[in-house]
Amino acid sequence: MLYKKPQIQFYPYIVQRDDYKCVRCLGCVEQCSYDSTFYDEELDAIWNKHEACVGCKRCEAYCPTDAIKIVPNPSRPYEHSSWKWELVMDTYLQANTGGIIITGIGNDKPHRIYFDHLLIDACQVTNPSIDPLREPMELRTFLGRKGQKIVIEETEKGNISLKTKLAPQLQLETPIMFSAMSYGSINLNFQESMARAALQLGTYWNTGEGGLHKKLYPYAGCGIVQVASGRFGVSRDYLKAAAAVEIKIGQGAKPGIGGHLPGEKVNAEIAETRMIPPGSDAISPAPHHDIYSIEDLKQLIYAIKETTRYEKPVIVKIAAVHNVAAIASGIARAGADIIVLDGFRGGTGATPKSVRDNVGIPVEVAIAVVDKRLREEGIRNEVSIVATGGIRNSADVIKSIALGADAVYIATAAMLAIGCTLCQTCNTGRCAWGITTNDPRLARRQNPEIASEQLYNLVKGWSHEIKDMLGAMGINSIESLKGNRLRLRTIGLSEKESDILGVLPAGI
Amino acid sequence: MKKVIIIEDFCIACYNCEVACVATHSRTQDPVKSYKRENLRGKTNTIVELKGPAAFSSMCRHCKHPWCLDACISGAIQRLDNGIVYLDEERCVGCWGCVIACPYGSAHPNIKHNDKEDTKHAFKCDLCVDRLEQGLKPACVEACPNKALVYDETMPEVLSK
Numbered sequence: 293m294l295y296k297k298p299q300i301q302f303y304p305y306i307v308q309r310d311d312y313k314c315v316r317c318l319g320c321v322e323q324c325s326y327d328s329t330f331y332d333e334e335l336d337a338i339w340n341k342h343e344a345c346v347g348c349k350r351c352e353a354y355c356p357t358d359a360i361k362i363v364p365n366p367s368r369p370y371e372h373s374s375w376k377w378e379l380v381m382d383t384y385l386q387a388n389t390g391g392i393i394i395t396g397i398g399n400d401k402p403h404r405i406y407f408d409h410l411l412i413d414a415c416q417v418t419n420p421s422i423d424p425l426r427e428p429m430e431l432r433t434f435l436g437r438k439g440q441k442i443v444i445e446e447t448e449k450g451n452i453s454l455k456t457k458l459a460p461q462l463q464l465e466t467p468i469m470f471s472a473m474s475y476g477s478i479n480l481n482f483q484e485s486m487a488r489a490a491l492q493l494g495t496y497w498n499t500g501e502g503g504l505h506k507k508l509y510p511y512a513g514c515g516i517v518q519v520a521s522g523r524f525g526v527s528r529d530y531l532k533a534a535a536a537v538e539i540k541i542g543q544g545a546k547p548g549i550g551g552h553l554p555g556e557k558v559n560a561e562i563a564e565t566r567m568i569p570p571g572s573d574a575i576s577p578a579p580h581h582d583i584y585s586i587e588d589l590k591q592l593i594y595a596i597k598e599t600t601r602y603e604k605p606v607i608v609k610i611a612a613v614h615n616v617a618a619i620a621s622g623i624a625r626a627g628a629d630i631i632v633l634d635g636f637r638g639g640t641g642a643t644p645k646s647v648r649d650n651v652g653i654p655v656e657v658a659i660a661v662v663d664k665r666l667r668e669e670g671i672r673n674e675v676s677i678v679a680t681g682g683i684r685n686s687a688d689v690i691k692s693i694a695l696g697a698d699a700v701y702i703a704t705a706a707m708l709a710i711g712c713t714l715c716q717t718c719n720t721g722r723c724a725w726g727i728t729t730n731d732p733r734l735a736r737r738q739n740p741e742i743a744s745e746q747l748y749n750l751v752k753g754w755s756h757e758i759k760d761m762l763g764a765m766g767i768n769s770i771e772s773l774k775g776n777r778l779r780l781r782t783i784g785l786s787e788k789e790s791d792i793l794g795v796l797p798a799g800i
Numbered sequence: 801m802k803k804v805i806i807i808e809d810f811c812i813a814c815y816n817c818e819v820a821c822v823a824t825h826s827r828t829q830d831p832v833k834s835y836k837r838e839n840l841r842g843k844t845n846t847i848v849e850l851k852g853p854a855a856f857s858s859m860c861r862h863c864k865h866p867w868c869l870d871a872c873i874s875g876a877i878q879r880l881d882n883g884i885v886y887l888d889e890e891r892c893v894g895c896w897g898c899v900i901a902c903p904y905g906s907a908h909p910n911i912k913h914n915d916k917e918d919t920k921h922a923f924k925c926d927l928c929v930d931r932l933e934q935g936l937k938p939a940c941v942e943a944c945p946n947k948a949l950v951y952d953e954t955m956p957e958v959l960s961k
Contacts (some may be wrong), residue, residue, distance in 0.1 A: 313832050315831060315832060317815040318815060319814045321817065323814060354814045726812075736811070736853075737812045739946045739948060796829075
């Protein structure tokens with residue numbers, strides 16, 4: 293056998309093929325976008341270059357005779373309590389390349405997930421539970437500035453009208469929105485799927501920083517457009533077309549890191565949408581070069597509000613980091629209508645692994661401290677809070693809202709709904725599931741009709757579960773749960789952690 | 801008449817249509833056995849065509865005026881009442897007239913090697929007429945994981961373009 297360097301020889305996956313069951317249809321060869329599977333005509337056999345396999349399991353899923361299994365390679369560097377094999381492999385890789393290790397998807401380290409240490413209270417006799425199948429259950433929620441007080445006017449005929457002019461609101465039929473994923477990092481088919489599902493669900497999708505493709509303008513009414521530091525695709529029409537505008541200051545998976553879409557991925561359509569020359573690198577710098585203070589942010593917020601004639605709420609998205617409560621307070625005072633808190637388990641297309649796994653804080657803690665701080669300062673009603681970055685299921689939604697969020701954004705869960713297998717190679721642009729790729733051969737793997745149906749089903753399923761859990765808590769409206777931490781109890785957390793979350797320990 | 805409509809934008813060249821076609825037209829109805837025991841490799845009525853990013857499954861279009869029917873010297877190719885252009889393999893003499901006449905390359909030659917003598921007959925898509933009678937969709941349509949094959953009269957409005 294020819295010598296191979298350790299990081300190649302200790303490949304993480306083996307493609308096991310049952311040669312008798314294999315009918316040589318060559319489907320797996322076509323489905324593998326990493327050139328790990330190939331057909332040898334001379335031997336009439338399908339072979340694998342195991343070291344190229346990323347474990348995306350596309351071939352396994354599409355094999356019509358169930359002849360393929362992707363399994364972890366049992367041959368690995370020796371396990372050591374401080375040198376886990378992943379760390380050893382990373383060291384080998386860096387010793388050979390001298391580069392930063394880039395990866396996709398969210399933090400996969402076993403940091404404490406506070407959602408799993410929160411329990412939802414159930415009502416019994418004093419406050420009876422509600423059966424959502426028989427009683428009306430309200431999941432509709434409104435995002436945006438609510439103002440200090442409401443003045444009601446009574447006309448001579450006895451009609452009552454609202455005198456206070458309310459700030460623009462986003463009306464959500466379920467408190468779940470699709471988070472920002474830019475055209476370029478994902479393909480148009482997936483964006484269209486989210487847009488269709490959002491329209492059907494009565495919620496919103498987010499363009500990300502990649503601009504709004506002309507084909508998606510019909511879905512802009514349920515879309516949120518993003519203004520990131522690169523200002524890609526930002527125009528008056530873009531801002532006016534959407535339901536809300538989001539200023540991206542930071543992202544949970546890579547706080548303090550900018551975005552970079554390599555030039556080879558910028559095809560003609562992406563270039564047109566982003567308003568950049570084809571083939572040029574699309575770099576969103578880490579900071580906005582016109583924002584170095586809350587006052588600067590205020591200027592941008594009001595510039596956008598002026599452009600959109602104060603008809604659309606302005607959202608500011610920040611990563612959950614230390615001192616997040618003070619930052620959020622500043623953002624609220626700068627005029628933002630909605631603040632998005634993106635936790636460190638949020639996904640991404642590409643980020644240095646060291647950043648993804650070690651920078652930022654959990655979103656649960658961020659929601660709790662921001663909500664608490666805004667309440668203390670008496671400005672909680674001035675701004676809505678949207679939580680994102682680690683929302684995995686309906687229980688996480690309920691717990692986020694009980695901790696103080698108004699709604700949540702989901703992205704990784706949405707990708708899972710349409711087939712993502714979390715192989716963490718989004719950065720390669722070779723996504724075999726046709727999600728994080730713009731290769732025309734791969735992008736067609738997401739049929740918007742099928743994908744939008746799956747996204748719709750996921751959110752619909754979660755919504756039913758949310759209604760069930762609300763019923764168990766004896767609450768008939770999601771808005772009544774906002775910041776209602778008495779409905780939660782912690783388990784297995786220290787007193788200090790419970791205190792920061794503002795939730796009592798179980799048993800009290 | 802309902803036909804299998806091919807939506808090129810969503811064909812991912814997974815070859816599931818080919819395998820499903822072979823299995824459906826086999827004695828055992830099993831993909832592994834049909835390929836391994838019945839020697840049906842390459843006897844598929846629908847063929848996945850690939851060129852660069854473009855891919856689609858090519859099969860009989862069941863034309864209104866089928867050239868294969870005009871070219872058939874033995875009367876093996878008939879037009880059924882429901883519009884399906886059907887090839888009766890028993891009556892086929894293997895002249896390959898239909899193979900040459902079809903502009904879509906949808907009729908294929910087949911030579912069976914028997915102990916005594918080789919027999920020849922052409923084969924082509926029968927739109928899974930047996931399945932249709934049972935109220936099922938053609939096997940390729942059923943197997944297509946990305947809805948690139950649709951059994952309908954008109955193009956669905958799901959197209960991105």
